[in-house]
Amino acid sequence: MNFKNILINQSENLATVIINRPKKLNALNKDTIQELFEAFKALEEDETVRVIILTGSGEKAFVAGADISEFANFSVEEGTTLAKKGQEILFDFIENLSKPVIAAVNGFALGGGLELAMSCHFRIASDNAKMGLPEVSLGVIPGYGGTQRLPQLVGKGKAMEMIMTAGMISAEDALNLGLVNHVTSQEELLPLADKIALKIMRNSSVAISAAIRAINAGFEDGVNGFDIEINEFGECFGTEDFKEGTSAFLNKRKPNF
């Protein structure tokens, strides 16, 4: 895969996707969004990949938002299309990916950057990270799912305050709010992401995909997450991984998924 705005490192069963526009603080322009979609699609299809880490290049930013210079002159129709297409091809796509995606937030995660991190399955952050949804300071609102995913993660009241004030919170505050799961130093961020990824990889990928579908179902309108869980649970009984996992346990050995 050859991209202009992103880098991909693959080793063993782990892929690390790095957004690489450090001079623009990794702001998400149209090309970067398209490249990220293509990369995630390819990694989803690559059977050797079991976990994906998403991070930003440089020491300053994960992603400082959607590229403001690209949409400053947009009409109502263009604005609507920007949000709709972006949500479809990237943000919803990542959220529903069958493989775990961990955001390693290495600096500013603002606007579309925080929305991107929130569409990942969970987040860890470096202690210099700053997070926020500053869109209302630009006369717009979050359009890549931020008004929905931030309340899901931190609760409605705190999300309202963060969006209305357009303020930034520290990594420590994000940890206290449950927006990120762990905070560490910048040097330790990717090693920690790798360590968590390795722990995930010991488990059944098939079962993990089923868990992602069941968990996400609970946040879908008109879908009963408990019913989806019952179906997914049942389906697991027909998989090779279930046979391997249970027989390994009963024979007191480690499973080989």
Ligand code: COA
């Ligand atoms: N879109 C486009 N360009 C962006 C950007 C964005 N969201 N965020 C940063 N950049 C660019 C800057 O324009 C600047 O480019 P230049 O060197 O060609 O002028 C470069 O990245 C470096 O940013 P700069 O503002 O000089 O860095 P800073 O350390 O002074 O400030 C931020 C860092 C993150 C506080 C500041 O860049 C910022 O507020 N960015 C916008 C955040 C935002 O509102 N995001 C939501 C968008 S919907």
